[in-house]
Amino acid sequence: MTTGPNSAALALRGVEKIYPGKRGGEVVALSGIDLAIEDGEFVSIVGPSGCGKSTLLKIVLGETAPTAGRVEFGENPAAGRHRLGMVFQKPLLLPWRTVRQNLLLSQDLNGKPRSPESVERATGMLAMLGLADFGDRYPQELSGGMQQRVGIGRALLHDPRILMMDEPFGALDAMTRDQLGMDLLKIWERDRKTVVFVTHSIPEAVLLSDRIVVMSPRPGRIDEIIEVGLPRPRRLEDINTARFGEIAAHIRRLLDSEYSAH
Numbered sequence: 001m002t003t004g005p006n007s008a009a010l011a012l013r014g015v016e017k018i019y020p021g022k023r024g025g026e027v028v029a030l031s032g033i034d035l036a037i038e039d040g041e042f043v044s045i046v047g048p049s050g051c052g053k054s055t056l057l058k059i060v061l062g063e064t065a066p067t068a069g070r071v072e073f074g075e076n077p078a079a080g081r082h083r084l085g086m087v088f089q090k091p092l093l094l095p096w097r098t099v100r101q102n103l104l105l106s107q108d109l110n111g112k113p114r115s116p117e118s119v120e121r122a123t124g125m126l127a128m129l130g131l132a133d134f135g136d137r138y139p140q141e142l143s144g145g146m147q148q149r150v151g152i153g154r155a156l157l158h159d160p161r162i163l164m165m166d167e168p169f170g171a172l173d174a175m176t177r178d179q180l181g182m183d184l185l186k187i188w189e190r191d192r193k194t195v196v197f198v199t200h201s202i203p204e205a206v207l208l209s210d211r212i213v214v215m216s217p218r219p220g221r222i223d224e225i226i227e228v229g230l231p232r233p234r235r236l237e238d239i240n241t242a243r244f245g246e247i248a249a250h251i252r253r254l255l256d257s258e259y260s261a262h
């Protein structure tokens with residue numbers, strides 16, 4: 001089965017979503033979304049509230065069907081959705097399970113006994129996330145940043161092909177947010193998963209991404225796709241470069257013109 005040009009890891013082709021509105025009308029949440037994300041690419045999605053970011057993620061996750069268009073997953077569309085990992089703004093850890101047990105949650109929910117390999121993998125994941133000494137602690141004993149690391153670890157544990165992240169650092173303070181962003185890049189540079197990263201932070205999108213999809217609302221559509229082009233590996237100091245400033249200012253202008261148009 002072919003997947004179109006360049007065999008994208010994930011492609012949205014002509015995706016449209018219309019919700020029934022109040023008083024019998026319609027809400028066009030997404031219109032004409034064409035987006036192909038390459039294997040191993042880090043792509044951010046930014047846009048004002050209501051531009052359809054959550055709807056787009058739900059369509060990719062299969063939680064809601066598009067009204068028109070389709071989603072394609074690499075070479076084996078049927079297997080695609082099983083290879084998605086999801087990280088939310090709040091890590092949704094179970095307070096009665098230790099950090100290690102939270103990491104192994106989806107495996108335990110499958111009803112299969114834990115294999116020595118999966119326990120070993122969880123231990124390796126804890127080390128990679130800087131949580132080697134916290135496996136037997138409970139979530140409430142961890143800081144917000146550490147809890148979110150567990151959320152990321154849980155999504156990575158089953159080795160997803162595509163990592164979907166919905167405002168994953170949105171609830172964290174600025175310094176923790178920067179730190180986690182850089183840690184995420186280190187993990188990404190190591191195993192090059194495809195990442196789809198929804199954020200409201202323009203600097204975060206520029207610092208982390210290969211490309212940034214700027215969306216605009218009513219109807220939700222893609223305004224522009226920006227190639228970041230900053231060298232990798234990235235460092236926090238890249239924020240001070242001229243290129244970084246130009247891209248961030250360009251996105252800000254795009255979003256501002258949307259605000260003034262509505």
Ligand SMILES: Nc1ncnc2c1ncn2[C@@H]1O[C@H](COP(=O)(O)OP(=O)(O)OP(=O)(O)O)[C@@H](O)[C@H]1O
Nearest residue numbers: 019020021027029048049050051052053054055056
């Ligand atoms: N289940 C639904 N029924 C009707 N309208 C909906 C539904 N879900 C979303 N919408 C509408 O679709 C549009 C896009 O919503 P969506 O939540 O996808 O945007 P968003 O960009 O994720 O917003 P935010 O950044 O605030 O989370 C909005 O106008 C919203 O009111």
